[in-house]
Amino acid sequence: MxxxxxxxxxxxxxxxxxxxxxxxxxxxxxxxxxxxxxxxxxxxxxxxxxxxxxxxxxxxxxxxxxxxxxxxxxxxxxxxxxxxxxxxxxxxxxxxxxxxxxxxxxxxxxxxxxxxxxxxxxxxxxxxxxxxxxxxxxxxxxxxxxxxxxxxxxxxxxxxxxxxxxxxxxxxxxxxxxxxxxxxxxxxxxxxxxxxGVQLEVLDDPLKPPPGVGFEPARARDGLLIHLSEAMAVSVAELARKVRLPVAEVLGRLTSLELEGAVRRHAGGYVKALRRGGGRA
The missing domain is CATH 3.40.50.450 (Rossmann fold)
Incomplete structure (x- = not known):
């Protein structure tokens, strides 16, 4: 129509x-x-x-x-x-x-x-x-x-x-x-x-992750940790705005940091994780 x-x-x-x-x-x-x-x-x-x-x-x-x-x-x-x-x-x-x-x-x-x-x-x-x-x-x-x-x-x-x-x-x-x-x-x-009708061939693969999503060395992600605290949760979108990176890239980096124990999810966002005994991760 x-x-x-x-x-x-x-x-x-x-x-x-x-x-x-x-x-x-x-x-x-x-x-x-x-x-x-x-x-x-x-x-x-x-x-x-x-x-x-x-x-x-x-x-x-x-x-x-x-x-x-x-x-x-x-x-x-x-x-x-x-x-x-x-x-x-x-x-x-x-x-x-x-x-x-x-x-x-x-x-x-x-x-x-x-x-x-x-x-x-x-x-x-x-x-x-x-x-x-x-x-x-x-x-x-x-x-x-x-x-x-x-x-x-x-x-x-x-x-x-x-x-x-x-x-x-x-x-x-x-x-x-x-x-x-x-x-x-x-x-x-x-x-x-x-x-x-712009492109007829459709491949049945998922959305391609953006460059930069993955498990880079921690030094590539230090900028994210600067914007996180141990108590006040920051959403992925807010963090992406602060560091001026795509949401998908920030999400991938946070996932890597979470697996490393450096951050954790809290109240709809992320905070720095604390080591057992109260020290920072």
Missing amino acids: PRPEVAGLRSRGRWPPPAGPRVALVGSRRPSPYGEAVAEQLGCHLAAAGVIVISGLALGIDAAAHRGALNGGGTTVAVMGTGVDLVYPAAHSRLAEDILASGGALVSQFADGTQPRRGNFPARNWTMAALSDAVVVVEAAEGSGALITAQAALELDREVLAVPGSIFSPLSVGAHGLIRDGAGLVQNARDVLAVL
């Missing part, structure tokens, strides 16, 4: 974006490290293939998708639930600036000055679906707003795909439900490109 442009959108930056397929990457505002890493890698690989990556500038999966597209040297568009003159959350002001500087855009169906209100975001999610050729759900708990975007995509005759997750995680319920009901299963960017 042809994708007509949504009328009446306000914008900052380059709008409409360059010609090419558009994919919305959506999901939880409080994803697992796995979900953030997948969203960032998909955003990167899709953008590098010439796909316009669309998301909502929210915390979690949205931000990871935008960051990935920027890392891939492509174009990304943030569809906002506020006026385009008001970045929400405010912590993403730098990300919004990076999107504009890279040739992307901030767009909104709401008037300038519109504050973030609960009712704005379901409407915003419909707009994301309308602007896209396909919607990919990375992680979504039951009742997640990302499922509103997926439902809108179905009603607008867009493609809907989902990334499988852990059967033990409530964040997998939404995506697994979509797959059970017929959504395309995504293991890598090629699965999405095939649906778009």
Whole structure:
């Protein structure tokens, strides 16, 4: 089905974006490290293939998708639930600036000055679906707003795909439900490109880990430990922002440090591990 442009959108930056397929990457505002890493890698690989990556500038999966597209040297568009003159959350002001500087855009169906209100975001999610050729759900708990975007995509005759997750995680319920009901299963960017008709051959291998994920010597990871304490947990996403590295790479390094006993998981993030007897690892 042809994708007509949504009328009446306000914008900052380059709008409409360059010609090419558009994919919305959506999901939880409080994803697992796995979900953030997948969203960032998909955003990167899709953008590098010439796909316009669309998301909502929210915390979690949205931000990871935008960051990935920027890392891939492509174009990304943030569809906002506020006026385009008001970045929400405010912590993403730098990300919004990076999107504009890279040739992307901030767009909104709401008037300038519109504050973030609960009712704005379901409407915003419909707009994301309308602007896209396909919607990919990375992680979504039951009742997640990302499922509103997926439902809108179905009603607008867009493609809907989902990334499988852990059967033990409530964040997998939404995506697994979509797959059970017929959504395309995504293991890598090629699965999405095939649906778009950009690349026909789809290999059944998983998302390729980024360079740098693995078991490097500890000296290559000293920079991560500087930003960790023994008591205050730091999330993978926050740590990635501090050291300006992709989430997937930071996650891989933290996994190595965890296996070495240098860090441990705590309260949704990571802290430095203590040796028995109270000394630092």
